[in-house]
Amino acid sequence: MEVKFAPFSCKRRRAPLRVSLRSDGPSQDTQNLKDAEDRTIAMAVYQAIVSSVRLELLPKATIDVYITVIEADGIEGVISSASVAVSAALADAGIEILGLVMSCSAVGFFCVDDTYFFHDA
Numbered sequence: 001m002e003v004k005f006a007p008f009s010c011k012r013r014r015a016p017l018r019v020s021l022r023s024d025g026p027s028q029d030t031q032n033l034k035d036a037e038d039r040t041i042a043m044a045v046y047q048a049i050v051s052s053v054r055l056e057l058l059p060k061a062t063i064d065v066y067i068t069v070i071e072a073d074g075i076e077g078v079i080s081s082a083s084v085a086v087s088a089a090l091a092d093a094g095i096e097i098l099g100l101v102m103s104c105s106a107v108g109f110f111c112v113d114d115t116y117f118f119h120d121a
Contacts (some may be wrong), residue, residue: 003065004068041079045067048079049085049086063090
C-alpha cells in the first residue's frame with residue numbers, strides 16, 4: 001500500500017523529493033521515499049482493510065493499492081476516507097471481500113456548561 005499527498009493537499013506544501021542529511025552534507029534522494037506520516041496512514045488503512053479481504057481465495061496473489069490524497073484536513077480524516085475508498089475500490093475490482101469497510105472521524109471539542117453558574121445556591 002502506498003500513500004502519496006498531492007503538493008496542494010495541505011497547508012504545508014510537500015516537496016516531490018525527500019532531502020536527507022548525510023555526514024558529507026545534504027543530498028537529494030531520487031528514490032520514491034515516503035515520510036513518517038505516509039507510513040502511518042498506510043499502516044492504519046492496511047489494518048482496517050486486511051480483515052475484510054478474503055485472502056485465502058488468493059493464496060499467491062498480491063494486491064497493490066495506491067492512494068493519492070487530494071485534500072487533507074487532518075490525519076484522522078485521511079485515514080477514514082482512504083479506508084472507505086480502498087474498500088470500495090477492492091469491491092469494484094472484483095476482489096472478494098467479507099463486507100465494505102466503513103469509517104468516520106470526529107474532532108473533539110471542549111464545551112463549558114455555563115448553567116452551573118446560574119443555579120441558586
